Amino acid sequence: MSTETTLLFNITLMLVIAGICSILLKKIKLPAIIGYIFAGFLLSPYIFQEVVINQDLVSIFSSIGIVLLMFYIGLELNLGGLKKVASYAATIVIIEMPLMVIIGYTAGVLMGYALGEALFLGVVISCASTAVVLGIMRDNKNIDYRLSRAVTGILVLEDIGFIIILAVASPIMGTTSSGSIFSTLLIIAIFIGITVVIGLTIIPRFLEWVNKHYPGEILFLVGTGFAFGLALISSSLGLSEAIGAFLAGILISQADCCDTMIRKVEPMKEMFMAIFFLSIGMQLDPTLMWSGLGLAILIAVIFVLGKVLSIGIGCMVANFRSRSAFFVATSMVAMGEFSFVVAKQALDANVITNGLYASIVGAAVITMIALPLVSKSSPKLFNWFVKHLPKRAFETLDRMENSRLEVRAKVARSEHAKHMIRRQLLYVIIDVVYVIAVLLGINVLVLLYSTGQVILFIVAVVMVLPALVHMSKRMRVISEIMVSTIPNESGKDRSKRLQAFKFFNNVNSMALFVLMLGIILPLLPKPEGLPISPIGIVLALAIVVWLAWDTINSRYDKVAAILSRSFTDLKEDDDHH
Structure with a gap:
């Protein structure tokens, strides 16, 4: 044919x-x-x-x-x-x-x-x-x-x-x-x-x-x-x-x-x-x-x-x-x-x-x-x-569902709560940008200098850890703001508020963990010839950071405060205009 x-x-x-x-x-x-x-x-x-x-x-x-x-x-x-x-x-x-x-x-x-x-x-x-x-x-x-x-x-x-x-x-x-x-x-x-x-x-x-x-x-x-x-x-x-x-x-x-x-x-x-x-x-x-x-x-x-x-x-x-x-x-x-x-x-x-x-x-x-x-x-x-859910599991999930929807609806009606959540999210965004910038900068140094890669890896972990801790705290604050709209007068209200806080805190923490996993694992430098595994180094550095936490934390707080103040000032200028 x-x-x-x-x-x-x-x-x-x-x-x-x-x-x-x-x-x-x-x-x-x-x-x-x-x-x-x-x-x-x-x-x-x-x-x-x-x-x-x-x-x-x-x-x-x-x-x-x-x-x-x-x-x-x-x-x-x-x-x-x-x-x-x-x-x-x-x-x-x-x-x-x-x-x-x-x-x-x-x-x-x-x-x-x-x-x-x-x-x-x-x-x-x-x-x-x-x-x-x-x-x-x-x-x-x-x-x-x-x-x-x-x-x-x-x-x-x-x-x-x-x-x-x-x-x-x-x-x-x-x-x-x-x-x-x-x-x-x-x-x-x-x-x-x-x-x-x-x-x-x-x-x-x-x-x-x-x-x-x-x-x-x-x-x-x-x-x-x-x-x-x-x-x-x-x-x-x-x-x-x-x-x-x-x-x-x-x-x-x-x-x-x-x-x-x-x-x-x-x-x-x-x-x-x-x-x-x-x-x-x-x-x-x-x-x-x-x-x-x-x-x-x-x-x-x-x-x-x-x-x-x-x-x-x-x-x-x-x-x-x-x-x-x-x-x-x-x-x-x-x-x-x-x-x-x-x-x-x-x-x-x-x-x-x-x-x-x-x-x-x-x-x-x-x-x-x-x-x-x-x-x-x-x-x-x-x-x-x-x-076919067990009765207890169904009742727990139902309460969580109702609490979640109720809290989101109340937050949507509260300008103060929305403002506070936006502010905390701004801090989280600054932390994320900081983490990405640090890791990208360290990767550039790894490409430029073939020696000292292990030291650069250690520096990256030490610089990133404070931001991770701060992000975790800020997600907890967001959870507290979200449940603050629930009344806290009776024992039933306090129980409902506690359940809602646990739910939002767990969900926010999991979302943060997945986000950081997707950012840090690809960008964290992987030096060749490490005497021990990267996980072992991270654990050892976590102990060192914990011991020197006050010094590292105060330095990071100053950097974050300067950045957040700059963003806030810019936003207020835009609002005035």
């Missing part, structure tokens, strides 16, 4: 088989996405070897589907919607992703894997599939508009977070990375900053001019061309093409012609997304899948339980009701498509075996198939869980 005939045959076969499979599965009330994956499995070279589908063609169409999906999501969300979800979505992701890496790493160690393999497992389960989650969420009646925006914001930030985690973990896993953690953060900040600043100034006005003077199809070509251009730049910088496409949608959403773009993009997005899901099914090797089925199921279970737990904790910190937190968590239990890419890189670098690679791919597919069933059944699962 000629090239043109082969191309038409491949496209026809993929679309027809995908359509037939989705219709059949819809008859038994399964989502169309599962039909697409099954169609890909049927068209894979492992089933009908006589039917050969061009893998490069499928890969290209899949990438187009991801770009169009994220472009469409950006158009629908718009800048105003992104601002509303950014704060609590960031809170959830900062807590959830490090927890998932820790859960995966711990599971890998318990299963007997080496450091690189265990860390690889933690990395690949840290991110959910943007395409699968958003594709299935449209049919999920349990997710309303507010929760769907939250899920979208979490997924976008997860894509960014995954790039950062991969940059940190790649040297330890033994795979290649696009750069250091510092260069990766710098690239992300510069790319997003320049794109947003220049884009908001030019793009909406230019598209409105095109819409006014030219037909709708030209508007569609210009808009999608801009989306693919940003996706190309994003990909060439080592980031996900999804980030660039999403930014393009956000920028174009500020134009008055946004609704026209949404109507024109949607049909093409649907077709290419079907091929994306079909490509997932084509990667399934039945022989490898069967040999590693037990491990694949175990990894899938670890991912689902870990995702529900970590996102649930993040949502609770972000003040979601427990029911809403459970719905958000269960709507994201599909391993990301990035896991296929990272697994292939790790396999090529001999970090993992063929068996673990096949199990990771199998686990990802299992979660993608399970997601629509889990998310659809989330109300029944939540009610079952509540019903």
Whole structure:
């Protein structure tokens, strides 16, 4: 057959088989996405070897589907919607992703894997599939508009977070990375900053001019061309093409012609997304899948339980009701498509075996198939869980839930409490910036001076410890401020206040621990040739710092006071103006 005939045959076969499979599965009330994956499995070279589908063609169409999906999501969300979800979505992701890496790493160690393999497992389960989650969420009646925006914001930030985690973990896993953690953060900040600043100034006005003077199809070509251009730049910088496409949608959403773009993009997005899901099914090797089925199921279970737990904790910190937190968590239990890419890189670098690679791919597919069933059944699962909780545990959790919501509501109405919390959070931010600045400075010195690395490591630990202690104290003060709105007159009130304080203090401390773990571990210098383990040095230094605490603490207090006074003075000047 000629090239043109082969191309038409491949496209026809993929679309027809995908359509037939989705219709059949819809008859038994399964989502169309599962039909697409099954169609890909049927068209894979492992089933009908006589039917050969061009893998490069499928890969290209899949990438187009991801770009169009994220472009469409950006158009629908718009800048105003992104601002509303950014704060609590960031809170959830900062807590959830490090927890998932820790859960995966711990599971890998318990299963007997080496450091690189265990860390690889933690990395690949840290991110959910943007395409699968958003594709299935449209049919999920349990997710309303507010929760769907939250899920979208979490997924976008997860894509960014995954790039950062991969940059940190790649040297330890033994795979290649696009750069250091510092260069990766710098690239992300510069790319997003320049794109947003220049884009908001030019793009909406230019598209409105095109819409006014030219037909709708030209508007569609210009808009999608801009989306693919940003996706190309994003990909060439080592980031996900999804980030660039999403930014393009956000920028174009500020134009008055946004609704026209949404109507024109949607049909093409649907077709290419079907091929994306079909490509997932084509990667399934039945022989490898069967040999590693037990491990694949175990990894899938670890991912689902870990995702529900970590996102649930993040949502609770972000003040979601427990029911809403459970719905958000269960709507994201599909391993990301990035896991296929990272697994292939790790396999090529001999970090993992063929068996673990096949199990990771199998686990990802299992979660993608399970997601629509889990998310659809989330109300029944939540009610079952509540019903089967021991009475005492239910009463304790119920009191904590009511206290948490009551305290948050009272704090929202108290200007004094909000002012005090903001002030303490400002101190925490200063402490975090101080820790990052110290560690980055020490890393620069480590690069400049090959000798004395152990001394620099000791200096870094001594300089960072006071800030960590201060942050812990300030989180405790925030917890005290939050519960100060609860009356303290009767014994019942005092008991309620104590329970609320324990809850907020534990949650705030855990959030701080996860945040610091994600900052300190990647940035703490790792000198070669240490006579004892870094953990031993840290413990020894902790004893030294404790003995000399008064001197170190007084010096740090002076630095923090100067910085906080400067920020406060600037804020008061802004208020006066």
